[in-house]
Amino acid sequence: MGTDQTGRPPLERVPTGVPGLDTILRGGVLRGGLFIIQGSPGAGKTILGNQICFRHVANGGRALYVTLLAENHARMLLHIGQLGFFEETVIPDRLYYISAFRVLEGDGLAGVLDLLRREVQSHDASVLIIDGLSAVEDTAASTREFKKFIHQLQAQAAVANCTMFLLTGAKPVSAEHTLVDGVIDLQTRLHGRRAERSLQVHKLRGSGYMRGEHSFRITGDGIIVYPCIEALLADPSAVDRVTGRPVGTGLARLDSIMGGGFPHHSTAVLIGPPGIGKTTLGLHFLSQCNEHNRGLHFGFYETPAAISDKARALGLPLEHLIEKGHVEVIWQPTTEGLLDEACHRLVDTVRSRGVRRLFIDGLQGFERLATDRERLGHIFAAFSNEFRALGVSTLYTSESDLIGSVSGLPLSGLSLQGVSCIAEIILVMRYVELRSELHRMISVLKVRDSDINSALHKFTINNKSGIVIEPDSTGAEKILAQAARQGGDLGPTTALGTGHGGEA
Amino acid sequence: MALILVVDDEFSVAEVLQSVLADAGHEVVTAINGRQGLERLRERPPDLVLLDFMMPIMDGPAMLKALREDPAHRDTPAVVMSSLPESVIAEAAKGMYAAFLRKPFKLHTVVEVVNAVIDRDAATRE
Numbered sequence: 001m002g003t004d005q006t007g008r009p010p011l012e013r014v015p016t017g018v019p020g021l022d023t024i025l026r027g028g029v030l031r032g033g034l035f036i037i038q039g040s041p042g043a044g045k046t047i048l049g050n051q052i053c054f055r056h057v058a059n060g061g062r063a064l065y066v067t068l069l070a071e072n073h074a075r076m077l078l079h080i081g082q083l084g085f086f087e088e089t090v091i092p093d094r095l096y097y098i099s100a101f102r103v104l105e106g107d108g109l110a111g112v113l114d115l116l117r118r119e120v121q122s123h124d125a126s127v128l129i130i131d132g133l134s135a136v137e138d139t140a141a142s143t144r145e146f147k148k149f150i151h152q153l154q155a156q157a158a159v160a161n162c163t164m165f166l167l168t169g170a171k172p173v174s175a176e177h178t179l180v181d182g183v184i185d186l187q188t189r190l191h192g193r194r195a196e197r198s199l200q201v202h203k204l205r206g207s208g209y210m211r212g213e214h215s216f217r218i219t220g221d222g223i224i225v226y227p228c229i230e231a232l233l234a235d236p237s238a239v240d241r242v243t244g245r246p247v248g249t250g251l252a253r254l255d256s257i258m259g260g261g262f263p264h265h266s267t268a269v270l271i272g273p274p275g276i277g278k279t280t281l282g283l284h285f286l287s288q289c290n291e292h293n294r295g296l297h298f299g300f301y302e303t304p305a306a307i308s309d310k311a312r313a314l315g316l317p318l319e320h321l322i323e324k325g326h327v328e329v330i331w332q333p334t335t336e337g338l339l340d341e342a343c344h345r346l347v348d349t350v351r352s353r354g355v356r357r358l359f360i361d362g363l364q365g366f367e368r369l370a371t372d373r374e375r376l377g378h379i380f381a382a383f384s385n386e387f388r389a390l391g392v393s394t395l396y397t398s399e400s401d402l403i404g405s406v407s408g409l410p411l412s413g414l415s416l417q418g419v420s421c422i423a424e425i426i427l428v429m430r431y432v433e434l435r436s437e438l439h440r441m442i443s444v445l446k447v448r449d450s451d452i453n454s455a456l457h458k459f460t461i462n463n464k465s466g467i468v469i470e471p472d473s474t475g476a477e478k479i480l481a482q483a484a485r486q487g488g489d490l491g492p493t494t495a496l497g498t499g500h501g502g503e504a
Numbered sequence: 505m506a507l508i509l510v511v512d513d514e515f516s517v518a519e520v521l522q523s524v525l526a527d528a529g530h531e532v533v534t535a536i537n538g539r540q541g542l543e544r545l546r547e548r549p550p551d552l553v554l555l556d557f558m559m560p561i562m563d564g565p566a567m568l569k570a571l572r573e574d575p576a577h578r579d580t581p582a583v584v585m586s587s588l589p590e591s592v593i594a595e596a597a598k599g600m601y602a603a604f605l606r607k608p609f610k611l612h613t614v615v616e617v618v619n620a621v622i623d624r625d626a627a628t629r630e
Contacts, residue, residue, distance in 0.1 A: 072516050073558070074607030077587045091558075091588055098560040099514040102536040119560050 017055025020225030039186030068132030250284030272429030300365025538562030
């Protein structure tokens with residue numbers, strides 16, 4: 001047996017086997033401990049209890065599920081049987097279901113304790129679930145008797161080295177909370193009309209754990225918990241390698257304006273109004289991928305098929321790179337997703353595929369998923385640190401509401417709150433209106449530790465080669481001068497709306 | 505009318521079965537595990553035992569085994585109930601029960617199966 005830094009043997013843990021939960025619990029709960037899982041009706045306690053049993057059994061353990069005043073076994077197994085973790089063949093040999101309610105009615109708390117001791121022993125159970133602790137509390141003649149029951153159960157758990165979980169209704173801190181080794185709270189919160197499930201560990205004796213609320217979902221495979229992403233990424237998983245050659249954007253002119261391209265493993269934000277070409281620039285960026293530099297398009301509004309169509313129409317070789325597996329396109333709709341689920345999907349894909357070029361289209365997608373927008377700044381900062389450490393060059397898009405900007409104030413009307421702290425590079429695309437035509441302009445606003453040419457450059461988008469940036473700012477200056485002479489529009493003009501539809 | 509012993513640890517199941525079988529004209533006694541079931545059976549021999557498979561203290565197969573080893577009750581017909589498939593029950597209690605009911609079941613099915621087993625047992629005895 002190994003030892004920890006103090007030289008003492010580490011406390012042995014039992015993984016719950018529930019995706020994400022063991023990360024929050026730093027590996028699982030302590031073997032032979034007594035834990036409360038609480039939540040209001042429908043919170044997912046019974047599913048969680050069963051999932052823990054089936055996973056424990058799948059890892060070679062034995063489990064006993066005891067109900068008190070709860071759903072009857074036949075109904076419960078009918079429901080649980082629909083979930084991916086259910087495996088009928090482990091019942092009854094490795095997982096056994098009994099009811100203790102009639103014993104509770106007939107013989108009281110002492111009878112239940114006696115029954116549990118015998119059954120844990122006879123089934124050699126290393127995990128025990130007691131579903132319906134409130135029935136014990138209701139039967140107890142006094143708080144003292146109930147506390148004594150919990151205390152004796154804890155002693156049984158320790159002696160038998162059997163990890164026990166008590167499922168009960170949601171309640172504030174009460175007597176049993178002080179006695180048990182840990183409390184896991186399942187909640188459902190309403191955000192407008194949207195209900196979001198969350199899990200919180202209130203206590204875990206003898207162990208650290210991830211504090212705060214963590215989103216979870218009940219899926220066809222059971223419960224999946226998404227640990228709070230900014231807490232999970234608080235420390236980057238690798239050491240940051242800060243030196244290296246610039247990373248090409250896929251547009252030689254833009255690289256030249258920036259002094260060679262994006263700095264090594266940096267985060268760039270491209271800001272611009274709808275339809276101006278932000279996604280197109282992202283497709284140029286991904287078109288530089290190969291088998292050694294894999295790419296990921298993580299978008300909220302366009303399906304993989306739409307992205308392939310767009311790249312094909314622009315003459316960019318993205319479809320070929322997707323077919324070869326050098327680029328992956330993930331579409332994350334904002335209609336029903338959870339913020340942390342989307343973030344985990346992104347980070348997991350970057351890690352598992354060894355992504356080097358990441359295009360996230362766009363920042364507002366995260367905002368739509370967020371029930372607490374104050375988290376976003378922390379999440380983007382955590383992304384930047386993690387992706388940089390993983391050697392990823394990241395390009396985000398962010399949509400501005402306005403068609404143009406005020407002369408002399410190029411970013412007027414654009415919200416940059418929270419952007420500058422995550423981005424080493426800020427690129428701005430804007431329209432300039434002259435007579436009846438809208439002209440596209442791009443400028444580089446910021447590049448970390450670099451001398452940059454921040455002049456506006458005119459660009460066009462054509463069907464053969466995508467974005468074409470003019471070699472210098474002569475064209476842009478000419479348009480701007482003409483626009484100024486005609487009293488043309490450099491002001492905060494027509495809003496194009498805040499929609500997030502497809503772009504050119 | 506027959507005397508039926510219902511053995512099930514689940515309060516809700518035993519209560520419902522007691523009512524349904526009583527409505528069908530039978531007398532019902534209940535027990536919460538196999539051991540208590542054997543005690544009831546020896547106090548007052550039933551015409552049929554309707555028993556659950558998974559129970560604390562003594563499970564269904566253990567009770568059936570004890571029943572079949574007791575000369576006084578070895579011929580008492582038994583119907584096993586379980587949420588598990590019959591293949592599991594057949595493996596654990598082969599040749600020791602007359603019929604199987606998979607939970608959750610329709611209540612009229614319980615009455616039909618119980619009556620059919622009682623009738624068949626009566627016909628065999630004649």
